[in-house]
Amino acid sequence: MKWDELEEEPCSMARTIGVIGDRWTLLILRECFLRTRRFEGFQSALGITRHLLAERLKKLVRQGVLRRIPYQESPKRHEYILTQKGLDLYPIMMALVHWGDTHMVDERGRPLLHEHRKCGKTFDPVMVCSECGEPLLAKEVHVHPGPGARPAPERVLLDKKAKPKPRRKAA
């Protein structure tokens, strides 16, 4: 499967993965949320090759996750700023951090703590139901096809079963 096919899939998760589902893109986005805005900033913070960085930034701009805004004329220079679409990735970032905090820390403890300005406390992010406010558990959620589903409802991604797929040589 190629990257762009992913974005065509009738599955919101596959489409999201098509946009941000690779390690460098995710790390670049982390930097964005840590207020990095410029090419050199990303490069030195991450150690990513400039080649890839340029490519990933271009893609994020194309996807509307970042906006490229001039911050000086001559030589023309730009900053990369999160759009609303980009800011909306925040729950994903927090979910990633929280899983790492829970399952990937060493004896020293968490590398970062998060403080919620509203209540002033160090917190963990919790995923709740928009309707009843209860924390979400996988077991308590049922999935069913929505208006954008494809005909066969049980298969949301590629259905390679449709292919003849001879598994031993026919000769």
Add this chain to the structure above:
Amino acid sequence: MKWDELEEEPCSMARTIGVIGDRWTLLILRECFLRTRRFEGFQSALGITRHLLAERLKKLVRQGVLRRIPYQESPKRHEYILTQKGLDLYPIMMALVHWGDTHMVDERGRPLLHEHRKCGKTFDPVMVCSECGEPLLAKEVHVHPGPGARPAPERVLLDKKAKPKPRRKAA
């Protein structure tokens, strides 16, 4: 940067990305949450090459995200089941789906709807503060170093600024 270096970073997000931060791993995990358990199931659902599938499953087992459990003797066959560590990835999955639902749907609407068994309603996942229950906004969260931080607190990942890094040839 190599994959395994990522897991050593003093950053929970980097460590998480080291485990699940590639497109196929994420899609495999989606299948797990959709109750796929067997090699052929993953392969035909995703169209992933068997080679990569085998490798990714092995890695997920090694990381403790999946458990490989025999479901028949002779020939010995195994299923891949989410561990608690794996189940804890659920908020990440939901966050990915929700972003796609918000920003990547076409005119037809969402491919899937989620129903919360507890309240019986179709819902969206919302990230809230564990302390006050308010929805989290990036602007309202402040980050500061925790016990597992490295000396220089403002740089959480690789600090390539330390290198001499001559940018034009010295000759």
Add this chain to the structure above:
DNA sequence: ATTTGACAGTTCATTTTTAGAACTGTAAGG
């Protein structure tokens, strides 16, 4: 007036990953 350095990329050769397809092996079913 020339050199140096910051910044934001681009180019290119090498290495690593991934894709695609076929092959192995066990066992059941017709």
Add this chain to the structure above:
DNA sequence: CCTTACAGTTCTAAAAATGAACTGTCAAAT
């Protein structure tokens, strides 16, 4: 026996990432 299901492994070709150097504009320092 022959075919099929299942769970991999092996191999080659194609695609992507790495590493390092190169381009170009301009400001400040020498």
